Amino acid sequence: MIERVYIGLGSNLADPEEQLRDALKAMARLAQSSLSGVSSFYASDSLLPGQPRYTNAVAALDTSLPPLALLDALQAIENQQGRERLERWGPRTLDLDILLFGNRLIDEPRLKVPHYQMQARAFVLYPLAELAPGLTFADGRRLDDLLAGCPFEGLERLPG
Template sequence: MIVWQRDAVSAFIALGANLGDAAAMVRRAIDGLAQLPQTQLLAWSPLYASAPVDAQGPDYVNAVAQVRTGLTAPELLQHLGQAELQAGRTRPYHHAPRTLDLDLLLYGDGRIDSPALTLPHPRMAQRAFVLLPLADIAPQRVSPEALRAVAGQAIRRLPG
């Protein structure tokens, strides 16, 4: 039994990687979400491959996971950043290829607009690599109009 100090909230996290064994890294990161304090992994999407957006480099492997957490949104974001660093993420330049990218998409129905965190994620509605995996695990969170808006973006579901 998990006992949390605060009311638990459902949160959605986008995962991506395009360096090394990107699929294995995303799978390990999904498993790692279950290890976060006060957090339970509820669901995760299949893996998808997509070309980098506004960048160069190999295709990304992407997924979305749902957790239930007693962490605040800033605390959860801090843990995600630590996981990226542990996976060897560096930021040599904007949109650089990465070993792991974890983005907090949604935190309950919360809205945050601060220098450190904006929720819902400000670009999620523009990205097929976020909306398709999110629709797999939470179809009520993605409208048909949103899916149509990204229908022209190249993305494919990976086997397995």
């Protein structure tokens, strides 16, 4: 069965916009998957002071891969692009997060879907709204309601 998956992309090291473009090319080559949409790129401040600004986007991927197989494939892309997992909130060349996976609720040690912090992150919600306006999550939350509680402040939509 093919399911629509939304993936958050972020980078704040080593030419972040290029990191995102390279990740999207790699995602488009994933087995049993096709890249079906990409939001605009956005610049946002880091959640921690003293780090470079992030470039963020959201991609829509149609896939028949099981959730943990997709997670493994996305982590392989991160690793290929120089991702080092030294600290939880540290700067990174690439971060790929599964935000939503079809209509599934997933609670695994390695994967929580819907992504457990997306409701408070403008750099996730606004790009997601470009791809899926009016979306309702599997847990019943509505994207429009989350957007209403998460101001656009601190985001900059990048040209191109």
